[in-house]
Amino acid sequence: MRDPAAPSLPAPAVSSLADFHPAPGTMASGEEDGTVEEKENNNKKKTKSTLATIWLTSYNIVMTVGWLVLALAMIRFYVQKGSHRGLYRSIARTLKFFQTFALVEVGHCAIGIVKTSVIVTGVQVCSRLFMVWFITNGIRQVQNEESVILFLVVWTVTEITRYSYYTFSLLNHLPYFIKWARYNLFIILYPLGVVGELFTIYAALPFVRRSGLYSMRLPNKYNVSFDYYYCLIIVMLSYIPLFPQLYFHMLRQRRKVLHGEVIVEKDD
Numbered sequence: 525m526r527d528p529a530a531p532s533l534p535a536p537a538v539s540s541l542a543d544f545h546p547a548p549g550t551m552a553s554g555e556e557d558g559t560v561e562e563k564e565n566n567n568k569k570k571t572k573s574t575l576a577t578i579w580l581t582s583y584n585i586v587m588t589v590g591w592l593v594l595a596l597a598m599i600r601f602y603v604q605k606g607s608h609r610g611l612y613r614s615i616a617r618t619l620k621f622f623q624t625f626a627l628v629e630v631g632h633c634a635i636g637i638v639k640t641s642v643i644v645t646g647v648q649v650c651s652r653l654f655m656v657w658f659i660t661n662g663i664r665q666v667q668n669e670e671s672v673i674l675f676l677v678v679w680t681v682t683e684i685t686r687y688s689y690y691t692f693s694l695l696n697h698l699p700y701f702i703k704w705a706r707y708n709l710f711i712i713l714y715p716l717g718v719v720g721e722l723f724t725i726y727a728a729l730p731f732v733r734r735s736g737l738y739s740m741r742l743p744n745k746y747n748v749s750f751d752y753y754y755c756l757i758i759v760m761l762s763y764i765p766l767f768p769q770l771y772f773h774m775l776r777q778r779r780k781v782l783h784g785e786v787i788v789e790k791d792d
């Protein structure tokens with residue numbers, strides 16, 4: 525997955541299938557001469573890593589197919605209807621399923637089978653879930669906004685590229701154009717996705733204010749007040765500190781993977 529010329533870095537828990545199947549005669553001497561207990565421990569670790577690789581490969585294949593299905597459904601809808609109106613409704617169930625399933629990725633980081641920050645992944649996944657469940661799904665009035673189509677197209681291109689990158693990497697057959705796409709397209713797609721998301725939240729504000737959606741006004745039996753309108757404004761403002769962190773994280777990944785730079789990441 526990495527440029528062989530690149531300086532050696534702390535290896536991720538799972539890099540490729542080959543990591544768990546050392547060629548005959550290449551086993552570390554510690555393993556050959558170790559005690560029975562050491563050998564058992566090594567075997568357990570290998571079984572665990574092999575299981576992790578099988579799981580990750582299957583997961584990434586399913587997600588690639590899922591986002592490809594979404595892409596085809598969007599293209600078909602647009603070709604048939606000649607308009608984006610109603611497109612969101614037509615793909616809503618598939619989108620909700622695959623985007624919600626991505627919560628598993630936070631688990632991958634938490635249990636250490638993928639060497640990515642739980643926080644970085646958590647922010648990315650939660651912001652997507654928030655957009656899907658609490659904006660587009662919850663507020664019917666915004667579903668036909670052009671900004672929804674913008675972020676849907678951007679997410680779809682990003683995810684097809686990202687999951688196929690992981691899949692081919694794990695299988696040790698990564699075509700260069702996928703690697704290139706993974707670490708270059710985001711430069712344009714990430715800001716475009718943010719624009720689509722922010723415009724959609726902005727479009728939702730008047731409806732939320734008028735309807736009092738997801739809000740709790742005093743007096744009530746819990747003696748708690750919550751205004752979703754102001755919550756949305758806070759979410760929009762939170763893009764200012766959070767988005768640059770995700771973007772610079774991806775730029776660091778890009779330098780590491782495409783140019784072999786050694787990057788020392790801070791721990792969570």
Ligand SMILES: CCCCCCCCCCCCC/C=C/C(=O)SCCNC(=O)CCNC(=O)[C@H](O)C(C)(C)COP(=O)(O)OP(=O)(O)OC[C@H]1O[C@@H](n2cnc3c(N)ncnc32)[C@H](O)[C@@H]1OP(=O)(O)O
Nearest residue numbers: 536640645648651654682690710713714717763766767777
């Ligand atoms: C409650 C409400 C909260 C609201 C909060 C609002 C604030 C939100 C602010 C920001 C919002 C942003 C909105 C943007 C949305 C969009 O997505 S726009 C579309 C464009 N987006 C992108 O291009 C980014 C897509 N996202 C990502 O790439 C990831 O989610 C990431 C976490 C940001 C970065 O991924 P990361 O894993 O760190 O980098 P990689 O280089 O891909 O991988 C690192 C290593 O880990 C391995 N790995 C990771 N995942 C897997 C996997 N599934 N399977 C196998 N391996 C995996 C990967 O191979 C790498 O390994 P090495 O190459 O060996 O290092």
